[in-house]
């Protein structure tokens with residue numbers, strides 16, 4: 305997966321927005337570890353406490369094996385019942401205390417890991433909010449969700465399985481090895497000699513598991529992508545209409561099968577590994593019995609010492625096994641962080657300039673001056689666009705499909721950043737205004753009015769939840785949608801479905817007009833619906849538009865002759881340039897592109913409108 309964003313936008317720093325597909329292993333560098341460490345920093349007190357508990361627990365864990373030696377060598381041969389009971393009780397006591405410490409430590413573990421996940425999710429969410437539009441059109445659908453949910457949530461496992469395991473094993477190992485050496489250094493050497501046998505298979509295994517894990521993740525992500533693409537409203541419709549069900553099912557089934565096979569391989573790789581490790585683990589005690597027995601026969605050590613030694617030995621093999629597994633875990637964890645950091649490293653698209661001001665516009669004339677813009681490096685979308693949309697007037701953009709009309713309108717609220725030239729509103733360069741102040745004064749009604757899956761009321765109040773019921777009804781009446789809403793079974797509380805699927809295009813657009821009316825911005829940008837609306841719907845939209853645009857500076861991508869005729873100025877856009885400018889009559893007189901467009905596009909409509917439209 306992760307093959308994203310090859311091309312870059314000039315000057316916007318998109319060059320870094322890529323993942324290195326060839327990279328098989330994570331890069332465990334000092335800088336990377338430091339960066340990870342920074343996330344733990346706010347919780348250093350809790351982390352220190354956890355480490356302290358782990359140290360105490362590892363020391364407590366030494367007691368039972370040592371006590372066994374005392375039981376076997378003293379309490380039993382001396383038939384000392386009192387000593388026996390004492391030793392057993394102490395042993396029991398240490399186990400209980402260690403258990404209680406374990407509970408406390410679990411709580412702290414959860415607290416620390418969940419806090420880190422909380423911080424990261426918040427950071428990621430706000431970071432993604434600041435990503436440019438291009439990012440969302442380039443990134444695969446499921447990917448953002450995967451990063452936000454499974455990748456970041458995986459971080460909590462990192463703390464529990466990697467950090468805690470590492471510290472705990474380190475403490476257990478060092479205290480146990482020290483005790484073994486103090487008890488009998490010869491036996492200790494034999495017990496420890498076996499350790500290198502773990503290292504070789506572990507290193508090999510680490511690489512195999514890493515590769516499998518990465519492949520599995522890629523397959524999972526592809527699977528998510530198919531689900532997102534085909535089981536979302538628009539994807540579902542596309543699939544049905546083009547009868548692609550079987551083909552989509554086939555690709556899903558194949559990827560699903562591959563990921564299942566990979567996961568089986570991954571878990572089996574782990575199993576074989578564990579089997580080899582456990583064989584080596586059982587070798588240790590055997591050697592101790594053999595050599596320890598020899599030392600006992602020669603009177604060098606006691607039986608209790610041998611039993612205690614074997615018990616202690618199990619404390620080093622377990623942690624050693626885990627420590628070697630830890631290598632795999634660390635690699636996985638770092639890879640997880642790497643995937644997340646890849647996202648964090650992407651430059652946010654459009655941000656406030658350091659000296660940006662919150663500007664309250666008093667005049668709203670919009671001036672484009674020699675504006676150039678490209679989505680991709682070598683393909684200019686707009687070239688030297690210059691025009692003025694006078695305050696309080698309506699400017700219509702007309703032109704063939706793909707001419708650049710939407711692009712022009714998207715530049716005004718800075719959804720994209722221009723490459724050269726300037727755009728000023730009321731004399732202020734839009735880049736000198738804070739994004740919030742700029743966008744709060746602009747209302748955008750798009751063709752495909754986006755409604756989220758909530759009630760009509762929630763959708764309407766999205767712009768400003770402080771609007772009163774009265775304001776809302778007033779706006780809906782002005783948008784000619786109130787009566788329709790009141791006829792719905794739940795009125796304003798009717799749920800609109802995903803992307804407003806339960807409403808017609810005209811209804812959605814009227815709701816979005818009402819939404820903008822409620823926001824009451826001084827600049828309005830509107831993309832008229834192209835879809836053929838029935839006469840009544842069109843009539844209401846025209847009326848609603850009329851009210852919406854009254855006394856406002858508006859730029860309308862016009863598809864209807866009535867709108868064009870009402871416009872104070874018409875800009876004819878073709879191939880990313882403005883080629884004609886004037887009002888309807890002036891342009892017709894020019895006998896140029898507009899006349900041509902008009903005769904092809906509008907004459908038939910004009911005929912149908914004259915005969916049917918109530919306007």
Ligand SMILES: Nc1ncnc2c1ncn2[C@@H]1O[C@H](COP(=O)(O)OP(=O)(O)OP(=O)(O)O)[C@@H](O)[C@H]1O
Nearest residue numbers: 441679680685703704705706707708709710711712
């Ligand atoms: N996100 C994008 N990334 C890359 N290219 C884009 C993007 N959006 C639009 N374009 C390209 O920019 C050019 C202008 O597109 P734009 O959407 O502005 O045209 P339009 O005049 O609004 O067309 P229509 O009337 O069909 O909506 C087209 O060639 C289009 O393919």
